[in-house]
Amino acid sequence: MSRTRKRLDIDTFVARLAAAYPLWRAPIITFIANRGATPFEILVSTILSLRTKDEVTGGAAARLFATARTPEQVLALGEAEVARLIYPVGFYPTKAKRLMEISRMLLDVHRGEVPDTMAALLALPGVGRKTANLVLVEGFGRDAICVDTHVHRISNRIGYVRTRTPEQTEMALRRKLPRRHWVRYNELLVAFGQTLCRPQSPHCSRCPVSDMCPRIGVTRSR
DNA sequence: AAAACGGGGGC
DNA sequence: GCCCCAGTTTT
Numbered sequence: 001m002s003r004t005r006k007r008l009d010i011d012t013f014v015a016r017l018a019a020a021y022p023l024w025r026a027p028i029i030t031f032i033a034n035r036g037a038t039p040f041e042i043l044v045s046t047i048l049s050l051r052t053k054d055e056v057t058g059g060a061a062a063r064l065f066a067t068a069r070t071p072e073q074v075l076a077l078g079e080a081e082v083a084r085l086i087y088p089v090g091f092y093p094t095k096a097k098r099l100m101e102i103s104r105m106l107l108d109v110h111r112g113e114v115p116d117t118m119a120a121l122l123a124l125p126g127v128g129r130k131t132a133n134l135v136l137v138e139g140f141g142r143d144a145i146c147v148d149t150h151v152h153r154i155s156n157r158i159g160y161v162r163t164r165t166p167e168q169t170e171m172a173l174r175r176k177l178p179r180r181h182w183v184r185y186n187e188l189l190v191a192f193g194q195t196l197c198r199p200q201s202p203h204c205s206r207c208p209v210s211d212m213c214p215r216i217g218v219t220r221s222r
Numbered sequence: 223a224a225a226a227c228g229g230g231g232g233c
Numbered sequence: 234g235c236c237c238c239a240g241t242t243t244t
Contacts, residue, residue, distance in 0.1 A: 051240055090238095090240095093228075094242095149240085
């Protein structure tokens, strides 16, 4: 490891990625984009997406929203029917149960509305920091950083942060990353992580920022 | 810190 | 067929 390596220039990094993903706009979860989705739909979509590929999640969300787009409608549908509709997203029995609990709680505690604070979102069953931040960004237009495994892995791989947990990554990015880059960095790293900067075998030969990456030649690539 | 929770897709 | 992938809760 060279000690003369220069610090990562985050402006150049973001600009290079943006040039490489010119059509990428807005969605941290792809299928949420440009549909005028309500905060409840965004929350439900995000729950469905956890540890599940976007294509699978999109189908499940479409089937569910065809009949239920509000907490009342989800409750009316019933847990078994919700489970049937969202299959085959990962952990679908647990998610069906959570969606019932969340809908109940939104009605009982939040007058049927999705709350717009981190604390209130985290108090919902099945909602962790990733989900809460995603709802804040996509549903309420807040400046938040939604750290999924892509953001966590790549932020560390390029040496921009050195952290153990996603929460530590979130806090480090809030300190280091200029606020004007938050959403863009977030969106681009998800796209980048899904396509090129894979966990085990990143496609370094096609990577637009490989020359800025201290892990090139260290991470097993192809 | 590590297991549990269910599935899809790539190889 | 086996390994990789993706958050939150619980032990």
